[in-house]
Amino acid sequence: EADIYQTPRYLVIGTGKKITLECSQTMGHDKMYWYQQDPGMELHLIHYSYGVNSTEKGDLSSESTVSRIRTEHFPLTLESARPSHTSQYLCASSPPGPSGVPPRTQYFGPGTRLLVL
Amino acid sequence: RKEVEQDPGPFNVPEGATVAFNCTYSNSASQSFFWYRQDCRKEPKLLMSVYSSGNEDGRFTAQLNRASQYISLLIRDSKLSDSATYLCVATRTVTGNQFYFGTGTSLTVIP
Numbered sequence: 001e002a003d004i005y006q007t008p009r010y011l012v013i014g015t016g017k018k019i020t021l022e023c024s025q026t027m028g029h030d031k032m033y034w035y036q037q038d039p040g041m042e043l044h045l046i047h048y049s050y051g052v053n054s055t056e057k058g059d060l061s062s063e064s065t066v067s068r069i070r071t072e073h074f075p076l077t078l079e080s081a082r083p084s085h086t087s088q089y090l091c092a093s094s095p096p097g098p099s100g101v102p103p104r105t106q107y108f109g110p111g112t113r114l115l116v117l
Numbered sequence: 118r119k120e121v122e123q124d125p126g127p128f129n130v131p132e133g134a135t136v137a138f139n140c141t142y143s144n145s146a147s148q149s150f151f152w153y154r155q156d157c158r159k160e161p162k163l164l165m166s167v168y169s170s171g172n173e174d175g176r177f178t179a180q181l182n183r184a185s186q187y188i189s190l191l192i193r194d195s196k197l198s199d200s201a202t203y204l205c206v207a208t209r210t211v212t213g214n215q216f217y218f219g220t221g222t223s224l225t226v227i228p
Contacts, residue, residue, distance in 0.1 A: 033216070039158075041220075042218065042219070042220040042221060043161070043204075043218045045216075088158075090160055090161075094216075105151060105163050105166075106161075106163075106216060107163075108160035108161050108162065109160060110159075110160055111159075111160050
């Protein structure tokens, strides 16, 4: 089993609130990712990081921001939540490997289900 | 065009049936391929890697055809517990994102 954790698992919050979704892994993985997934729909990459102080936006435009101050921690923040942000947010990580070779796999956390009223 | 394309299904098959899923990838520079399984309201989990020579893990067989840029997953003797969404994944070495997920194929095994 992968050691990647997300909190909270479920969050119901009002419009306009600032929220931070936590993601941490204890495997020493350098690469971490945030995906957004609506029920029955595909995964959309919204942010990724290949190491400390490295963050990039993913394929899907998102109003969220991320930070990577420590290897094990990759929080995602929404400054002002809106109903359109209602979704499941999945964090993932992958281990370091040889240069020029993509990672072997990703390990996913259990996800945070966000409902913005 | 999407990097990885899959037939979304749904596939509804009786217990004991053999079912095959197909996936195509658009970028010939893709290097590694995987099948992930995602249960309803759960996170994706790695099912198996896909090797050029084809590989088998119990009832599951994965095949890769680089010339056609095509990946397949065969499930024999389907069990009720196989009901899930199966995600095809391609990876390649680029400066940006390296993982490309398909939209997934939904499988329901019926008693």
